[in-house]
Amino acid sequence: MKKTVRLRVNGLEQEVSVATHHTLLDVLRREFKLHSVREGCGIGMCGACTVLVEGKPVSSCLLLAALAAEKDVVTVEALGRQGLHPIQQAFVDHTAFQCSFCTPGFLLTTKALLEENPAPTPEQVKAYLAGNLCRCGSYMKIMDAVLDAARRLQPANANAT
Amino acid sequence: MRVFFGMRDIDILEPRSVEEAVAALAQHGDEAKVIAGGTALVLMLKNQLVSPAYLISLGRVPGLDGVTYGAGVGLRLGALASIRQAETSAVVRQHCPTLAETFGKVANVRVRHAATVGGNVSEADYASDPPCVLVALRARAVALSPRGRREIPLTEFFRDFYETALAADELLTEIVVPEQPAGARQSYLKFVTRSSEDRPCIGACAWIDLDEAGVCRELRVTLGAVAGKPQEFAEAEALAAGQRLGPDLIGQVAQYYAEHIDPLSDARGSAWYRRRMAAVFVRRAIEQALGAGGEV
Ligand SMILES: Cc1cc2nc3c(=O)[nH]c(=O)nc-3n(C[C@H](O)[C@H](O)[C@H](O)COP(=O)(O)OP(=O)(O)OC[C@H]3O[C@@H](n4cnc5c(N)ncnc54)[C@H](O)[C@@H]3O)c2cc1C
Numbered sequence: 001m002k003k004t005v006r007l008r009v010n011g012l013e014q015e016v017s018v019a020t021h022h023t024l025l026d027v028l029r030r031e032f033k034l035h036s037v038r039e040g041c042g043i044g045m046c047g048a049c050t051v052l053v054e055g056k057p058v059s060s061c062l063l064l065a066a067l068a069a070e071k072d073v074v075t076v077e078a079l080g081r082q083g084l085h086p087i088q089q090a091f092v093d094h095t096a097f098q099c100s101f102c103t104p105g106f107l108l109t110t111k112a113l114l115e116e117n118p119a120p121t122p123e124q125v126k127a128y129l130a131g132n133l134c135r136c137g138s139y140m141k142i143m144d145a146v147l148d149a150a151r152r153l154q155p156a157n158a159n160a161t
Numbered sequence: 162m163r164v165f166f167g168m169r170d171i172d173i174l175e176p177r178s179v180e181e182a183v184a185a186l187a188q189h190g191d192e193a194k195v196i197a198g199g200t201a202l203v204l205m206l207k208n209q210l211v212s213p214a215y216l217i218s219l220g221r222v223p224g225l226d227g228v229t230y231g232a233g234v235g236l237r238l239g240a241l242a243s244i245r246q247a248e249t250s251a252v253v254r255q256h257c258p259t260l261a262e263t264f265g266k267v268a269n270v271r272v273r274h275a276a277t278v279g280g281n282v283s284e285a286d287y288a289s290d291p292p293c294v295l296v297a298l299r300a301r302a303v304a305l306s307p308r309g310r311r312e313i314p315l316t317e318f319f320r321d322f323y324e325t326a327l328a329a330d331e332l333l334t335e336i337v338v339p340e341q342p343a344g345a346r347q348s349y350l351k352f353v354t355r356s357s358e359d360r361p362c363i364g365a366c367a368w369i370d371l372d373e374a375g376v377c378r379e380l381r382v383t384l385g386a387v388a389g390k391p392q393e394f395a396e397a398e399a400l401a402a403g404q405r406l407g408p409d410l411i412g413q414v415a416q417y418y419a420e421h422i423d424p425l426s427d428a429r430g431s432a433w434y435r436r437r438m439a440a441v442f443v444r445r446a447i448e449q450a451l452g453a454g455g456e457v
Contacts, residue, residue: 001170020171020172020216043204044204053274056245057270058271059200062275064196064199064203067218128270130357131271
């Protein structure tokens, strides 16, 4: 069955007709061509399909698209519109990826973390990012990048970024 | 995972009030499934474990997402409060830190943001964390149907694997955690065997009420993830009443649990392994609740 819903993705509202059983992941990739949102496990464990809904990271593979109507959905495409976002720049500077399949999920989860907790300890970073898997094993560099991004985003350092 | 082969057409209903939601559930009964956060239900749909004609979404139902505390009442967790909300709630942290920590041990931060307290309890998965602790705290589920409102003690709510005391037309509206006695302390240990954010191989909750002299008035121990529902043995708990909880007594209780559970085997551990780990984690949970044991 199809349902017409109004989705707000990266600030743009659009009416789309979605199958009631399609997930937000399906629709973001097929209708919106937002290919930063990736299917890894399909069961909410790996974090490759992370998007922000109302500012909070969720697995888009577990959210029916029709139930995301009228909510603010953000993908990584919205981050780098005016040059790289400081979090993205920190990931680049620390080479915090190898194949980069998991990177969009890490970036968005980091964004949510730093909004909740602008100066996390390494333990807090680990706890918040525990559900994002990097099969290349770049975790140490990701940790460095996240802590560095936190420093760069501190108001006092705004000019340095 | 993304092929919905042979799945029937689903209509999504979005009631705007609790009354509308209850009416929709009464009208469609077996043909309908309630969907809250969807983190469990979407997986069931993907795997065709359920194939409802209607999904009744609670996403637009107001008033069910509060987390509050009332003196004499205790904590009230609205069914639609997210697990993350319960984890970070100042009143839950203040009045029952172990419960807040337990919600914080569920899955990963994405699931905790999307999943609801009511969905976690209603799913009644044998390997969930909060049910074990909520049973030990003697929490109650509030259910609403066209026949009215009733309270179900969580000790009776969980029936078996994915089976609860909720009738097909009942909506879970909140979980009430009663005020705990002044001398009560708890702990919950989640033992994972694969990765930090996995479901538990064993979850062990100890609840101890001590008098001023440090003598145990009452001990409760619930074990999760070993069988279809949280396991609790009154005979073992009774050993502790009126006693000081020393190493021998704690060992006896732990041994009783290990011997009397009928553990299952799954990818997180065999029945043999679970039995051995049950002895270890019951002991550690009691020690931690007493403040005697360190971190695991
Ligand atoms: C990757 C992953 C890891 C997980 N790890 C853990 C873990 O470590 N520990 C743990 O405890 N859990 C874990 N879970 C399970 C998770 O906690 C549940 O999926 C979640 O709590 C269900 O809540 P929901 O709001 O998403 O429910 P939904 O998926 O919307 O619903 C679940 C079930 O409850 C019913 N239901 C929902 N709300 C109501 C209501 N108000 N009244 C009546 N029926 C209702 C639905 O019909 C459905 O049958 C994990 C899940 C995932 C996907």
